[in-house]
Amino acid sequence: MVTRTYDNSHFDESTNGVVVMVEPYSQKEQVQQVVYRILDANLDRAREGLRIIEEWCRFGLNNAQLSLECKRLRQEVAKWHTPELRAARDTPGDPGTELTHPQEEERASIKSVLQANFCRIEEALRVLEEYGKLYHPTMAKASKQMRYQVYTLESNLMGHQRHQLLWRSRLYLVTSPSDTLLNTVEAALKGGLTLLQYRDKTADDSLRLEQARKLRQLCHIYGALFIVNDRVDLALAVDADGVHLGQQDMSITVARQLLGSQRLIGLSTTNQEEMQRAIAENVDYIGVGPVYETPTKVGKAAAGLEYVSYAAKNCSIPWFAIGGIDANNINDVIDAGAERVAVVRSLMQAEQPTLVTQYLLSQLNRIKPEL
């Protein structure tokens, strides 16, 4: 009887404790076995993660192109999962099956599910690349290539999600400095807000960074988009969904170079020429206003409801009417053609931001509920 074991002594109950001839694994074979187990586990991990992403692309987004890319990657991973690697599996002897982190048991949103699984796939592919070098150099190379393809998939998918949510968003809250900043924003998010801009023109950078981080986290939990006003560096530092720029801020070309194609760039416009230029520059959305004069933007002349009507007829990208809009006049702005509005005071100074959010949204949703 030849029994393989990891150590050199072996007690076999079937022979009543009589030590039988054991042919131990050589050290080289033992190491090989461990490498095979690592490869087996990580091939599984990468494939499972890809399947989770694929399900969202297919059923959540109905996106054939993204689904196909997941499937292709999954099949490429499966190609490397040979019977010899599968044979090395030892689930009962794997101490890792019991280990979970509390964060794995709870996810705040689809975005968190996707991000956690992208991390999982990328880690698994990195492991396959390193340990694959001990197995098959071609596998190591293929794993590296797949990891870069997964980064691209992640960037495309996250960009797609952002754009979809932007198009669906009808109400945009632009913040102003407030002692109750986080509470007010959270109340609006509870009311259904899906788009937030952090705007503070006076705070110093350390406070801006701290507040932007907290707001980004809050938006993440509620599945809302988080945009930073004026500052591309701050947007990148907190991994925001995008930036909002004015006509006097950094150029769109430079901002796009810094932010890439998957993050959002919004631009303020006050007239037809600025709107046409913004569209030509491929911004993702524009602000249209100020519709009314407003103390939030002192000294800026109103563009009026005429400009709102022009936007309704001529703007091919999402646009948000902004400036002096509140619960009393929102229907005039809607009647002029607006489907989306941005507000500061109406929500930041509201006693009940959740209710005001719900009311503004209910008015905007009256027009085309399917947006």
Ligand SMILES: Cc1ncc(COP(=O)(O)OP(=O)(O)O)c(N)n1
């Ligand atoms: C949605 C939206 N529209 C317009 C503005 C104004 O931007 P800008 O002209 O750069 O002025 P500041 O906000 O920087 O004072 C905006 N912030 N958001």
Ligand SMILES: Cc1ncsc1CCOP(=O)(O)O
């Ligand atoms: C930032 C900005 N840009 C054009 S109007 C405006 C401020 C809008 O603030 P409010 O909603 O309080 O009138």
Ligand SMILES: [Mg+2]
């Ligand atoms: Mg600005």
